[in-house]
Amino acid sequence: MSHFARRIRYVVKRLLQAIPIVLAIVILNFLLLQLAEGDAVDVLAGEAGSATPEYMAELRAKFGLDQPLPVQLAVYLKNVMFFDLGYSFRHEMPVSELILDRMMPTLLLMVATITLAVGFGIFLGLVAAMGLNTWRDTAISIFALITYATPLFWVGLMMIVVFSLNLRWFPTSGMENFAMFYEGWDRVWDIAHHLVLPTITLSLFYLALYTRLMRASMLEQAGQDYVTTARAKGVTENRIMFVHVLRNALLPVVTMAGVQVGALIGGSVIVESVFAWPGLGMLAFEALFSRDLNLLLGIFLLSALLVVAVNLVVDIIYSTLDPRIEVS
């Protein structure tokens, strides 16, 4: 069987393995809904304030809340399948529509952040590992140590103080300047301009993480036997570093990139609320503020599904980097 066919089989296997996890996440979401004070209708309607007892009873019947728990779960699962996540009375919109509206900005921020953090992290880790114990290594290590310990929201605020309020290089908040009615490339440029500070803020922590990981991974791989073999073959040091060691050292970094996506989405709640970036995180912050629990749960569910999807993609990338994966 060719490597390619085996890889396809691996991908299918991973897809199948994701199903129980998705199911478990949906059930967890359902349980959280149960855990909240009162029944789901209180959560759904309670915040609306104006809900009459008749309306409440109608809602209860609609969601089957007079039914036993397993039936409720079945109804909930069916609803989620059709992407019906309930109604947000605060926004007077279905939750699913609200979430889809706000998804693009978050995705934009995530892609920008991952690219920056992983790319720069690998680069810095490489530079540090290659100049072990030189000033470059020390400087990068100290930088990583400090950014690793800094709270995101504080970095964001300090960025605003320095780069927006004092230097006036970047806007303080939002995703674009609606008042200017930009179109075409002007609009792209405007959004990119707004994107800079949130992206840097969100990526700093992960940049530190990947830098440290890459450095450690490079050092570990450089001590392996196959490096000695390559030297014994008379291969140049550059080739040993950039072909032999680098490719092996990337493996744990790629794995980590997948694992960290969930944390990244969490971080986006903070960064988006600091920079008023109109994405899911900002929406979550608003929901929190207005006690719109149902909306919060919807965001939670969607972001969890997003992580599952990204992890799948990462696994597929990983399988192209590591031939051994086909065996296990």
Add this chain to the structure above:
Amino acid sequence: MTRLLDITDLHIALPADSQRPYAVQKMELHLEANEILCVVGESGSGKSLTALAVMGLLPKPHVHIAKGSVLFQGEDLTKVSDDRLRQIRGSEISMIFQEPMTALNPVMTIGTQIDEVFRFHDKMPGKERRRRALELLRDVQLPDPEQAIKAYPHELSGGQRQRAMIAMALALDPKILIADEPTTALDVTTQAQVLRLIKEMQAAHGTGVLFITHDFGVVADIADRVAVMQNGLVVETGTTDQVLRTPQHPYTQALIAAVPELTPRPSRARSPEIVMRVNKLEKTYRSGGGLFGGKGRIVHAANDVTFDLARGETLGIVGESGSGKSTVARCIVRLNDAEAGEILLGDTDLRPLGRAAMRPHRSKIQMVFQDPFASLNPRTRIGKIIAQGPIMYGASPEDAKKRTLDLLDIVGLDPRSYDRFPHEFSGGQRQRIGIARALALEPDILVADEPVSALDVSIQAQILNLLDEIRDRMNLSMIFITHDLRVAAQVCDRIAVMQRGEMIEIGPTSTLFASPKETYTRELLAAVPGKDWFLKGSSAQAPAT
């Protein structure tokens, strides 16, 4: 004429906090074209660092050449530039290593890794390089070169990987091949094939081979000349005949005397009392599969295994890795659960017993393990390690301590060991502690799983003697698992040969050695390194009984 390789007054310095200042001292060694020089020594003798020093691959700056010269065709390798050294490596001098799995890059195909040798030393079009690589793989007798060139290391077996390594090392027809224990990680039949391959390739190309090993059997099979190392010093050099027949240095004499001979021990009368019977034991492993993985592979680790064990006898179970010999041992001590069959201890069948029901029988069968470094809990004192068994079975702490001190004496350890931790002991001493622990419950049967294969040869002999002595003194029966027929010949009254989960042949050691019935048994016997030499040697000597 200048010599191919000439090492004079070589000193290799170790880091400041090491046990000795120099790994290698005052080394004088030379290698001619078209000869195989074996450097023999036990672990820590400095033999591997010598190899790395010649290649310029010492882990600098911790370990470096402090003094002396390494002349390669008159050119001092300790003084040449890094660039020149790189040129020489792989084209003029190349090297193969002990562990072919870790020595190959796991994410690169065999083809790419061979290709690198050409690319970094010669200008050659890609097509030509591929043709040469295929030819090399054919030369080292890999079954399907077209397939092997595309394979990743994990897709080959251990022996195939080592062949690929050899192909890579010989790609540019180097003048010197350095082989650092290249067959130690391989099974005995594979080892014999790889040794033969190295010898053939060496003869065909007139290469000078510097062969590092700890095994005098391998030396006898392959070497033209021998250098013996002890604690960083070359204590003796000479032709293979000289060194093996008339060793001059006491250390060499001791080493050669410690090599277990392939002559079976004199047979003893077998006691009529049978302590254990194993009937039709079955154990399978499933690999792969799982929730969604579809079909898994089923491996028969033990298939219809039947044997019995008399009081006071030692039964050897011999086989290569994956033969199921360890599985059988582990099923008997109930570390693994066999699926079918009987393990009769007296009249009780141990196989179906649950944990609680098994408990009263545990003390009857005890085990000695392979790895002396893994078999003792690093955080527990020796006294407790030995005494905790008797205490669990109801002995008072005072009695247990007294018994422990007795046992320390029996296995030849100082009573002060009682309060020490495992890391304060050497491998051989740890194995003694492991034996004492097994004896603490006064078992009827001792199962020893490769008890000496992690030890140096001189210590091997001591532990084997100890086991023998204990067996006689306590009238124990022993099941001795080993891959090494030489060791089995020394200690076993009877030997069972296992292959792919089946016990293919069982019989008294002398009968089995003199007239093996199965082809595989004959292959195993033929593959024992140094067999001819040591058989010849022992028959030449006066019978030592």
Add this chain to the structure above:
Amino acid sequence: MTFWKLFARNRGAVVGLAILILITFMAATAGIFFPEDPFSLAGQSMSPPGENGFLLGSDSLGRDVAAGIAHGAKTSLLIGLLATLVAVCVGIVMGALAGYYGGIIDDLLMRVTEMFQTIPSFIFAILLVAIMKPSIESIVIAIAVVSWPAVARLVRGEFLSLRNREFVQACHTLGMSDIRIMMGEILPNCLSPVIVIGSLMVATAILIESGLAFLGLGDPNIMSWGFQIGAGRTLLRSAWWVCTFPGIAILLTVLAINLVGEGINDALNPRLRERS
């Protein structure tokens, strides 16, 4: 070499330990130096640092920033330690069971762990606190719930490799009970990585706590650094000090704990020291 000698070899770790002791001292003496409720009006509002008797200034309600930092230290350390303790205990139990027994138990527990690692932990923590209503207990529970999987995975890995180690098998052949093998033989041998990950988790817990408080999910009766920054963010233009100093406090604390964690790692795993 003793633990302290090895620890002291890492100069960063010693500096970290010094900072940590200082912060602990600050937390312990907060009630002595700042006896008043840190929420109370202490004088002129919006005072810059050094003026009107405010060492680090005051906010728009006239609350003393320095007093808030001192009292906030107590909150951060307390929540960090408690949450880590709970997470480590849960993680050890889950990881030990999964790693020791393997098979179906392992599959099941690891699927649960995997799910917990998949869901975005910070949003999960927000949800839990929002549902349970903000209080010290709910914050500790929420942080522990999102932190234990890392410990469980680590402990599982250690148990998985140690359970097949020969000294453990020797205990089986002696007929030792499972619980004794797990607690008495295996656990002591995997404590050092658990201690290291635990110490680093305290730092993460403090970061999560400050993030929750920043979003307004802190215990409303207790002063915390995150709350100070959250309350001061609207004053960024006029009173930079309200946000800046608590942030530095968080940074220093987390940095110190990470440094100490690395020092412990170096001291407990001397083999790895040469590499980095």
